[in-house]
Amino acid sequence: MALSREQVAMRVAQELQDGYYVNLGIGIPTLVANYVPAGIEVMLQSENGLLGMGPYPTDAELDADMINAGKETVTAIKGAAIFSSAESFAMIRGGHVDLTVLGAFEVDQNGNIASWMIPGKLIKGMGGAMDLVAGAQNIVVTMTHADKYGNSKLLNDCTLPLTGVGCVKKIVTDLAVLEVRNGAFHLLERAPGISIEEIQQKTAGKLVVDGDIPEMAFS
Amino acid sequence: MALSREQVAMRVAQELQDGYYVNLGIGIPTLVANYVPAGIEVMLQSENGLLGMGPYPTDAELDADMINAGKETVTAIKGAAIFSSAESFAMIRGGHVDLTVLGAFEVDQNGNIASWMIPGKLIKGMGGAMDLVAGAQNIVVTMTHADKYGNSKLLNDCTLPLTGVGCVKKIVTDLAVLEVRNGAFHLLERAPGISIEEIQQKTAGKLVVDGDIPEMAFS
Amino acid sequence: MAGFNKVVHSYEDAMAGLQDGMTVIAGGFGLCGIPEGLIAQIKKMGTTDLTVVSNNCGVDGFGLGILLEDRQIKKMVASYVGENALFEKQLLSGELEVELTPQGTLAEKMRAGGAGIPAFFTATGYGTPVAEGKETREINGRHYVLEPAITGDFAIIRAWKADRYGNLVFRHTSMNFNPMAATAGKITVVEVEEIVEPGELEPSQIHTPGIYVQRVIKGNFEKRIERRMVRQD
Amino acid sequence: MAGFNKVVHSYEDAMAGLQDGMTVIAGGFGLCGIPEGLIAQIKKMGTTDLTVVSNNCGVDGFGLGILLEDRQIKKMVASYVGENALFEKQLLSGELEVELTPQGTLAEKMRAGGAGIPAFFTATGYGTPVAEGKETREINGRHYVLEPAITGDFAIIRAWKADRYGNLVFRHTSMNFNPMAATAGKITVVEVEEIVEPGELEPSQIHTPGIYVQRVIKGNFEKRIERRMVRQD
Numbered sequence: 054m055a056l057s058r059e060q061v062a063m064r065v066a067q068e069l070q071d072g073y074y075v076n077l078g079i080g081i082p083t084l085v086a087n088y089v090p091a092g093i094e095v096m097l098q099s100e101n102g103l104l105g106m107g108p109y110p111t112d113a114e115l116d117a118d119m120i121n122a123g124k125e126t127v128t129a130i131k132g133a134a135i136f137s138s139a140e141s142f143a144m145i146r147g148g149h150v151d152l153t154v155l156g157a158f159e160v161d162q163n164g165n166i167a168s169w170m171i172p173g174k175l176i177k178g179m180g181g182a183m184d185l186v187a188g189a190q191n192i193v194v195t196m197t198h199a200d201k202y203g204n205s206k207l208l209n210d211c212t213l214p215l216t217g218v219g220c221v222k223k224i225v226t227d228l229a230v231l232e233v234r235n236g237a238f239h240l241l242e243r244a245p246g247i248s249i250e251e252i253q254q255k256t257a258g259k260l261v262v263d264g265d266i267p268e269m270a271f272s
Numbered sequence: 273m274a275l276s277r278e279q280v281a282m283r284v285a286q287e288l289q290d291g292y293y294v295n296l297g298i299g300i301p302t303l304v305a306n307y308v309p310a311g312i313e314v315m316l317q318s319e320n321g322l323l324g325m326g327p328y329p330t331d332a333e334l335d336a337d338m339i340n341a342g343k344e345t346v347t348a349i350k351g352a353a354i355f356s357s358a359e360s361f362a363m364i365r366g367g368h369v370d371l372t373v374l375g376a377f378e379v380d381q382n383g384n385i386a387s388w389m390i391p392g393k394l395i396k397g398m399g400g401a402m403d404l405v406a407g408a409q410n411i412v413v414t415m416t417h418a419d420k421y422g423n424s425k426l427l428n429d430c431t432l433p434l435t436g437v438g439c440v441k442k443i444v445t446d447l448a449v450l451e452v453r454n455g456a457f458h459l460l461e462r463a464p465g466i467s468i469e470e471i472q473q474k475t476a477g478k479l480v481v482d483g484d485i486p487e488m489a490f491s
Numbered sequence: 492m493a494g495f496n497k498v499v500h501s502y503e504d505a506m507a508g509l510q511d512g513m514t515v516i517a518g519g520f521g522l523c524g525i526p527e528g529l530i531a532q533i534k535k536m537g538t539t540d541l542t543v544v545s546n547n548c549g550v551d552g553f554g555l556g557i558l559l560e561d562r563q564i565k566k567m568v569a570s571y572v573g574e575n576a577l578f579e580k581q582l583l584s585g586e587l588e589v590e591l592t593p594q595g596t597l598a599e600k601m602r603a604g605g606a607g608i609p610a611f612f613t614a615t616g617y618g619t620p621v622a623e624g625k626e627t628r629e630i631n632g633r634h635y636v637l638e639p640a641i642t643g644d645f646a647i648i649r650a651w652k653a654d655r656y657g658n659l660v661f662r663h664t665s666m667n668f669n670p671m672a673a674t675a676g677k678i679t680v681v682e683v684e685e686i687v688e689p690g691e692l693e694p695s696q697i698h699t700p701g702i703y704v705q706r707v708i709k710g711n712f713e714k715r716i717e718r719r720m721v722r723q724d
Numbered sequence: 725m726a727g728f729n730k731v732v733h734s735y736e737d738a739m740a741g742l743q744d745g746m747t748v749i750a751g752g753f754g755l756c757g758i759p760e761g762l763i764a765q766i767k768k769m770g771t772t773d774l775t776v777v778s779n780n781c782g783v784d785g786f787g788l789g790i791l792l793e794d795r796q797i798k799k800m801v802a803s804y805v806g807e808n809a810l811f812e813k814q815l816l817s818g819e820l821e822v823e824l825t826p827q828g829t830l831a832e833k834m835r836a837g838g839a840g841i842p843a844f845f846t847a848t849g850y851g852t853p854v855a856e857g858k859e860t861r862e863i864n865g866r867h868y869v870l871e872p873a874i875t876g877d878f879a880i881i882r883a884w885k886a887d888r889y890g891n892l893v894f895r896h897t898s899m900n901f902n903p904m905a906a907t908a909g910k911i912t913v914v915e916v917e918e919i920v921e922p923g924e925l926e927p928s929q930i931h932t933p934g935i936y937v938q939r940v941i942k943g944n945f946e947k948r949i950e951r952r953m954v955r956q957d
Contacts, residue, residue: 072727074935094727096889096935100594101520102664104933105889109722117523117714118663124521124717132728132889132922134933135663137670137698138520138546139602142595146613146840147907149935165618176582176591177573183621184595187614188840218618218634291494293702313494315656315702319827320753321897323700324656328953336756336947337896343754343950351495351656351689353700354896356903356931357753357779358835361828365607365846366674368702384851395815395824396806402854403828406847407607437851437867599841608832609863611844630842630872639863663928695896696929 055227056244056269061195063088064242064269065154065225068193069095076100076145076185078155079123081195085154098150100181102141105133122181142181145188153189155182157196157221159211162258164221164233166194167213179216186217198226198255205257207231207238228252230269237261242269274446275463275488280414282307283461283488284373284444287412288314295319295364295404297374298342300414304373317369319400321360324352341400361400364407372408374401376415376440378430381477383440383452385413386432398435405436417445417474424476426450426457447471449488456480461488497657497707498686502532505680505708509538509645512565516601516641517545517555518648518672521574522717524665525554526682528710529647534558544568544601544641546594546668551575553715562586568641570594574717593621596638598671603640605674605703610639646676649712650699653683654690657704658697666698673703682710730890730940731919735765738913738941742771742878745798749834749874750778750788751881751905754807755950757898758787759915761943762880767791777801777834777874779827779901784808786948795819801874803827807950826854829871831904836873838907838936843872879909882945883932886916887923890937891930899931906936915943 056064062084069075069085071093077083089095097106099121106121107128114128121127129135144150157168166186169179186192199205207224224231229252230242237259240252245268253260275283281303288294288304290312296302308314316325318340325340326347333347340346348354363369376387385405388398405411418424426443443450448471449461456478459471464487472479499505506529509515515533519525530549533541534557543564549556551574558564559577566588572578581587592600593615603611612635616622626637648669651662659681661669673679686709732738739762742748748766752758763782766774767790776797782789784807791797792810799821805811814820825833826848836844845868849855859870881902884895892914894902906912919942 070727096728098935099664101523102667103927104935105927109720111724112721115716115719115721116663117716118665120521120523120664120717124523125720126716126718127720129663129927132887132891132934133927134891134925134930134935135666135928136930136933137666138594138598138668139671140933142598143835143839143907144933144935146595146599146615147838148840149838149907170620176589178569178571178591179593179621180571181594183593183619184615187617188595215619289494315495317702318897320756321900322694323702324694328955330957331954334949334952334954335896336949337898339754339756339897339950343756344953345949345951346953348694348896351654351658351701352694353658353697353702354695354899355697355700356899357827357831357901358904359700361831362602362606362674363700363702365828365832365848366605367607368605368674389853395822397802397804397824398826398854399804400827402826402852403848406850407828434852599839603844606832608844608846609866609868611836611841613841633842635842661928666928695894695899695931698928 054246059084061225061227063271064230065193065195066090068152069093073151074098074149076150076153076189080156082154082156098144100141100145102136102138103129103133105130142184145184148188148190150189152191152193153185154193154195155185157194158213159206159208160194160221160224161208161211162233162237164219165211166216166221167211168216170214182216186220192221193223193225194221195225198228205255207256207258209258228255239263240266242267244269273465278303280444280446282490283449284412284414285309287371288312292370293317293368295369295372295408299375301373301375319360319364321355321357322348322352324349361403364403367407367409369408371410371412372404373412373414374404376413377432378425378427379413379440379443380427380430381452381456383438384430385435385440386430387435389433401435405439411440412442412444413440414444417447424474426475426477428477447474458482459485461486463488496655497704498655499706499708502528502708505529505706506532506536508678509533509536511538512540513644514542514544516643516646516672516675517543518667518669520546520667522549522554522715524649524667524669526647526649527712529680529682530555530557537561539563540565542566544643546570546597547574548572548578549575551577566590568592570597598668600638600641601671601675604642605671608640610637612637641675643676646672646679648672648681650681650683652685652687652692653681653707654687654692656689657701657707658692659699659704660692661698670699673699678705679703680706682708684712729888730937731888732939732941735761735941738762738939739765739769741911742766742769744771745773746877747775747777749876749879749905749908750776751900751902753779753900755782755787755948757882757900757902759880759882760945762913762915763788763790770794772796773798775799777876779803779830780807781805781811782808784810799823801825803830831901833871833874834904834908837875838904841873843870845870874908876909879905879912881905881914883914883916885918885920885925886914886940887920887925889922890934890940891925892932892937893925894931903932906932911938912936913939915941917945
């Protein structure tokens with residue numbers, strides 16, 4: 054069965070390593086913070102200028118001057134640092150953030166990503182997404198494998214305006230985990246009960262299925 | 273009579289205006305701080321990262337972590353700010369410093385300055401001088417009008433490697449105050465008792481003498 | 492002392508000299524760290540044809556959003572403008588021009604403007620609509636876009652504490668774009684929560700040295716929260 | 725927690741991995757704010773053919789100057805090297821290469837290296853020997869030189885206080901080049917006067933966020949004064 058949003062977040066959380074600095078985008082990526090594996094510690098970077106983002110505040114802790122990149126009120130952990138937007142993106146652009154997790158409208162087999170603009174609809178802007186995909190050491194994209202009409206979001210070539218070029222390394226969808234390499238999507242894992250055929254059918258871009266493809270494990 | 277070093281500094285101090293941020297180079301420029309006119313206040317910038325440089329410390333105040341750009345121990349005034357070298361030169365390069373006073377080996381009639389290197393002698397390096405002459409809103413050069421052999425330091429074209437191009441606005445020598453404008457040195461003031469003829473004779477570059485040239489006033 | 496006493500006592504004095512057609516750089520991220528009173532003063536002045544550079548354009552009825560009501564903004568340079576309906580309406584009707592700029596590039600363009608760096612290369616936006624019409628270059632095997640600096644006739648920012656020299660300290664994440672905006676204005680006006688005596692701010696802990704600041708005014712802030720999230724503990 | 729405990733307990737561990745031919749960026753201005761123990765460790769290791777990037781090269785017998793004694797430095801990138809005789813001797817004999825870089829350009833090159841900006845334009849050095857062989861460009865009527873960023877295999881810096889996450893605070897003007905150097909090293913090693921618990925440093929008052937720092941060691945510093953000047957009061 055296709056994964057729930059929480060399960061996608063749980064699977065992404067398995068990509069975390071001890072000591073990682075991680076930037077989590079809005080939506081499913083935000084949920085990843087709830088599933089950090091036991092025994093490892095990661096530091097969350099919020100691009101408005103906070104390294105060491107903590108949970109939402111209690112009513113007593115609520116402070117309008119303490120927000121995250123989603124403009125939500127947050128807290129800072131012990132050992133956090135707060136800095137300017139220029140410093141924040143120096144970190145991001147300079148490759149100091151180990152992992153960025155973000156959503157997307159489309160990804161293609163060359164690692165291009167489209168996530169910020171659908172022509173004809175209102176243009177909201179890219180925020181920090183273009184800097185994040187250009188700067189982080191590792192980019193994991195989370196999204197549904199296909200849209201609500203069944204159209205694949207894993208394409209030969211993105212059709213929407215790009216956010217970044219050749220930057221996506223890994224994709225976690227509700228159906229599969231895939232690695233982008235050598236101009237193809239390499240299938241690594243299937244969601245429990247999802248067949249390779251279904252993944253193949255919902256992947257418009259070039260899919261490489263090499264050997265046995267295990268089901269994702271959620272311990 | 274030719275001005276003493278202190279008198280040159282006194283004359284340069286007349287260029288200060290209330291509220292100026294000023295960077296003073298090593299040597300005579302440093303002395304300018306002793307002659308800030310009554311009723312005005314300036315803020316001294318030291319390019320190693322100090323805005324609001326104060327006097328030398330007392331023995332009790334001495335601190336190895338508190339130095340100026342000449343690597344001398346100093347103090348900070350109330351209202352000082354301390355910052356990184358990148359921030360310091362952001363200020364300088366960005367044109368936020370109102371006035372830079374520095375020495376030179378040569379200046380030419382196009383406002384070029386040579387102040388950091390004499391080929392054949394040891395190369396010590398330019399330090400912050402190239403950034404200062406490229407960045408400050410106003411550059412005043414202090415130097416003797418001629419070298420010890422009587423050779424003019426105010427030239428048609430600098431002969432030594434340049435520090436900056438077309439940046440010098442005003443020159444205060446032991447003999448005169450001159451403005452650099454339209455490819456010529458415009459004589460503004462003479463040192464007390466110094467004749468226009470002597471200044472002319474010791475100025476190798478194009479000198480413009482327009483109307484009466486007053487003697488410098490030291491009130 | 493007069494030369495370094497940058498404190499003004501009215502919003503009229505704070506924004507004196509602002510004229511139609513000028514460029515205003517504003518600090519803030521969403522509604523966090525915005526100079527509420529200075530924005531209100533611009534609305535009151537009715538200045539028009541402004542180019543406003545800010546990460547966001549407030550929301551309907553608050554922050555920079557109020558400058559849309561009387562169509563004071565001609566062009567907006569921002570990274571994200573998805574928070575207000577009036578913005579959308581004016582954009583679609585062609586009354587408002589927008590230049591979308593990646594957030595990190597926007598921050599760096601302001602810093603560069605203040606720091607005398609007229610242009611810099613960044614990988615951000617290469618191969619995307621952001622790079623269209625811009626010079627690109629391959630350096631050590633990566634592709635980069637040349638981005639020009641931004642400066643403004645005015646910068647309006649918010650800080651926590653200031654002294655009369657204009658030295659500033661920001662509070663928590665309300666820092667955001669404020670330090671860079673401060674450096675990039677010909678006239679930088681700061682609205683603060685508290686004015687302290689010189690010497691009260693530890694020199695090495697000052698976020699924005701006073702050299703970047705021309706005017707300081709004490710404000711009162713609503714500090715509206717855009718997305719109030721709390722946990723039950 | 726292991727992943728963020730960056731404190732090491734020996735200079736051997738602090739500089740582990742340094743190899744012949746590497747580039748080392750060092751913080752400090754003159755003898756102020758230099759990582760004395762890390763420099764001593766490099767001398768002890770005997771690593772050679774180093775490219776060292778630092779505003780100065782210490783003095784004879786102290787600071788980076790001690791790395792000249794056994795000819796460990798192949799090339800020096802600096803703005804001012806006029807303080808030691810051994811440097812002069814090795815330079816004149818051709819044993820040592822020097823790339824003189826204006827101080828502000830050097831600071832910005834380090835910052836750019838850490839910030840993912842591969843190159844930037846600056847007016848500094850236009851028309852001088854510094855611009856020779858470099859691309860120049862006229863932008864809005866002024867002439868600029870394109871300067872590439874600097875990064876290093878190691879950065880060695882000194883700070884006042886650190887926590888185990890590598891968050892740093894610098895003391896007075898010993899800050900100087902240290903924050904930029906910290907960002908520009910693949911492995912950044914910090915020698916500090918004091919290690920404090922996480923949370924003791926106010927988040928918004930941290931000069932260098934720990935993300936830039938890989939290793940922290942507590943040092944003991946001589947803090948030699950280069951030009952002792954005092955007034956009689």
